[in-house]
Amino acid sequence: MTTAEQLGLPAPRPAGCPFDPPPNHRRASARFSLWDGNPCWLLTDYQQIRTVLMDRRFSADAHHPTFPFTNPVAREVIATRKQSFLRMDDPEHSRLRRMMTTDFLIKKVDALRPRIQRIVDQTLDEMIATGSPADLVARFALPVPSLVICELLGVPYADHEFFQEQGRLLLDTSQPLGVPQQAMDALTGYLAEVAAAKQGDPDGVIAKLAARGDLTPEEVAANGVLLLLAGHETTANMTSLSTVALLRHPAQAERLRQDPGLILGAVEELLRYLTIVHTGVPRVALERVDLGGGVVVEEGDGVLCAISTANRDPELFGDAEQLDVERDARRHLAFGFGVHQCLGQPLARAELQIALGTLLRRLPTLRLAVPFEELRFRTEALIYGLHELPVAW
Numbered sequence: 001m002t003t004a005e006q007l008g009l010p011a012p013r014p015a016g017c018p019f020d021p022p023p024n025h026r027r028a029s030a031r032f033s034l035w036d037g038n039p040c041w042l043l044t045d046y047q048q049i050r051t052v053l054m055d056r057r058f059s060a061d062a063h064h065p066t067f068p069f070t071n072p073v074a075r076e077v078i079a080t081r082k083q084s085f086l087r088m089d090d091p092e093h094s095r096l097r098r099m100m101t102t103d104f105l106i107k108k109v110d111a112l113r114p115r116i117q118r119i120v121d122q123t124l125d126e127m128i129a130t131g132s133p134a135d136l137v138a139r140f141a142l143p144v145p146s147l148v149i150c151e152l153l154g155v156p157y158a159d160h161e162f163f164q165e166q167g168r169l170l171l172d173t174s175q176p177l178g179v180p181q182q183a184m185d186a187l188t189g190y191l192a193e194v195a196a197a198k199q200g201d202p203d204g205v206i207a208k209l210a211a212r213g214d215l216t217p218e219e220v221a222a223n224g225v226l227l228l229l230a231g232h233e234t235t236a237n238m239t240s241l242s243t244v245a246l247l248r249h250p251a252q253a254e255r256l257r258q259d260p261g262l263i264l265g266a267v268e269e270l271l272r273y274l275t276i277v278h279t280g281v282p283r284v285a286l287e288r289v290d291l292g293g294g295v296v297v298e299e300g301d302g303v304l305c306a307i308s309t310a311n312r313d314p315e316l317f318g319d320a321e322q323l324d325v326e327r328d329a330r331r332h333l334a335f336g337f338g339v340h341q342c343l344g345q346p347l348a349r350a351e352l353q354i355a356l357g358t359l360l361r362r363l364p365t366l367r368l369a370v371p372f373e374e375l376r377f378r379t380e381a382l383i384y385g386l387h388e389l390p391v392a393w
């Protein structure tokens with residue numbers, strides 16, 4: 001086991017490389033000790049990661065005594081309380097996931113596309129009306145997925161300042177111990193109130209879950225928090241980070257303006273290239289597993305699947321270090337893989353295709369309003385992205 005260097009949070013990217021995987025995730029797969037002394041493999045190989053995420057001998061249960069947490073805050077928030085199905089194994093995981101699958105199917109999401117387009121256009125109208133320059137995170141990237149997920153879940157958008165701020169605190173590993181826990185309590189309490197207020201009101205996923213009768217109020221709230229946060233934090237950060245990536249690659253942005261049909265593939269490429277789940281996808285081994293290539297995972301070892309590094313595999317993606325919106329990037333692992341593969345991926349894809357396509361079309365003169373070097377990237381957050389994005393047009 002390597003002990004000289006402990007495996008922890010993603011290291012900050014060097015100046016000028018904010019789109020690259022964290023430097024401490026760019027290496028061959030190796031066994032480390034975590035900050036808490038628990039052994040943990042950092043896996044960076046594409047095939048090994050797919051194997052782990054498909055294999056039931058690797059558990060996603062955060063209550064396992066050696067489940068890998070990249071820092072004390074993550075452990076405090078995730079290990080000490082009732083879980084959503086993200087951190088459960090089957091059959092409990094699939095029992096809960098099945099209850100929500102139909103609401104996120106491609107067919108369902110396709111029917112939402114006109115509504116998403118209206119939300120994108122209205123949000124952009126408002127940003128344009130307030131004038132250039134503007135913070136694209138606050139005025140566009142965050143409101144769009146927040147409005148969409150609120151409608152889908154039946155959560156009042158009027159409360160967005162509250163749940164966005166609590167979500168930010170919950171996912172910020174630089175907060176002192178106690179703060180993310182309070183944020184989690186606040187969000188769970190809030191979702192429980194939303195669910196209780198839904199008596200007799202059939203609208204939205206939360207009401208549907210609350211009306212089933214086979215879920216406790218705590219289960220409805222815990223899974224509601226997952227859907228609400230995963231539903232807006234991820235897409236918001238992908239939207240702002242993708243915008244900067246395209247502004248830094250103007251020829252590619254121009255290709256997308258000339259041929260708007262390319263946006264479908266471009267979104268897959270941006271998901272691959274930027275991989276915002278930059279802390280890795282965690283699992284713990286339930287037995288000894290030989291993954292080949294000298295990687296023998298012992299029972300109880302943690303495993304962190306470094307999907308950002310795997311998504312730069314040159315054997316799969318050719319000149320993988322380059323952003324190429326015309327590449328076929330569909331095999332990327334940005335949404336994970338296996339039974340826990342992202343439930344919201346059809347929704348995220350639709351939102352990103354519509355938001356980025358519309359932004360390029362309606363604001364052809366969009367540019368950074370501050371020097372690139374001054375942008376603040378979310379190195380310390382569990383979901384990578386930008387704190388704010390000052391733009392002009």
Ligand code: HEM
Binds near residue numbers: 343344
């Ligand atoms: C799971 C990424 C958007 C809901 C995941 C996982 C990843 C991921 C990597 C797997 C975690 C694991 O295996 O431990 C992303 C990215 C997004 C995005 C990059 C946007 C660009 C969304 C949206 C929703 C959502 C819009 C809508 C509610 C979920 C849920 C799970 C999940 C519920 C848990 C699935 C399970 O455990 O079965 N996501 N996600 N995500 N995501 Fe997303």
